[in-house]
Amino acid sequence: MIKLFRNIRKTLINEGKTYNYIKYAIGEIILVMIGILLALQINNWNENRKDTLKEVANLKSLKSELEISLEELKSDYKATELYHNSALKVQNYIRNIPQISDSMHLDFYLSFQISNFYPKTSTYETFKNGNLELIKSDSLKILITDIYEAGYKRILSRYNTTRISSRMNYYQEHFRITSNAKPNEGLLQLRRSFKAIPNNYEFLMNDPKFESIISETIYVGSLLLRDFENTIEVVKKGISEIEDYLKTK
Structure with a gap:
């Protein structure tokens, strides 16, 4: 092809057809520019395709x-x-001081327990460290960031290690633990098999510190439940929107 253009250019020059040569030269420049633009377009298409595959x-x-x-x-x-x-x-027990019964021992035990939330974040961390911009949908990007940076962190912030340590110290001082746990039980079932028996029930029911601990536990628990409910809904929405977005790819 290059040899053909060269021969045409040589023929026009030899025949003295300057005007035709100029037109030819302009045409050749335009063809070269079109070729460059096509090459750039193909390259951009390939790069966009690679980004889309990585995004998906x-x-x-x-x-x-x-x-x-x-x-x-x-x-x-x-x-x-x-x-x-x-x-x-337990708060109701403190207020009414009923005759102690075996069922109360389970409530004493469970009232001091916490649920440790360990969200998986490895894929998001990879996204955050360079690939988040691959997501072309701004609304989806905002939703994903909200799940990890707000939803999860809001739940994790409720677990104040200093207060938990203080509660557990009190718990260990004033209760003794018994259990009829069986092998291969689920976590919730396992915890239901434990009992916390007060060392001094009458003292416990009249101790302001115990009442304060239970009141704070109830308050934090209500916040945690609200946080869990909100985050569950946001995560469901995130999964649904990712599914819908992937259908367009």
Whole structure:
């Protein structure tokens, strides 16, 4: 092709057809520019295609990660609800001081328990460290960031290690633990098999510190339940929107 253009150019010059040569030269320049633009367009298309494939792969991985965390959230919500209800019962015991019974020992034990939420974040961390911009949907990007940076962190911030340590110290000082746990039981079932028996029930029911601990436990538990509910809904929405977005790819 280049040889053909060269021969045409040589013929025009030899024949003295300057005007035709100029037109030819302009045409040749235009053809070269079109070739360059096409090459750039193809290159851009290839790069965009690579980015899209990477975006799809990462979003599929992120969806799987969110699905795992969603099950964890649901499980921890149920556990937190169980512990919260027991704390409410213990508060009622403090106010009414009923005759102690075996069923109360389970509530004493559960009222001091916490549900440790461990969200999976490895895929999101990969996104955040360079690949988040691959997501072309701004609304989806904002939603994903909100799940990890607000939803998860809001729940984790409720677990104040200093206060938990103080509660456990009190718990260990004033209760003794018994259990009829069986092998291979689920976590919630396992915890239901424990009992916390007060060393001095009358003292416990009249101790302002114990009442304060239970009141704070109820307050934090109510906040945690609200946080779990909100985050579960946001994660469900995130999974659904990722699925819808991937259908367009």
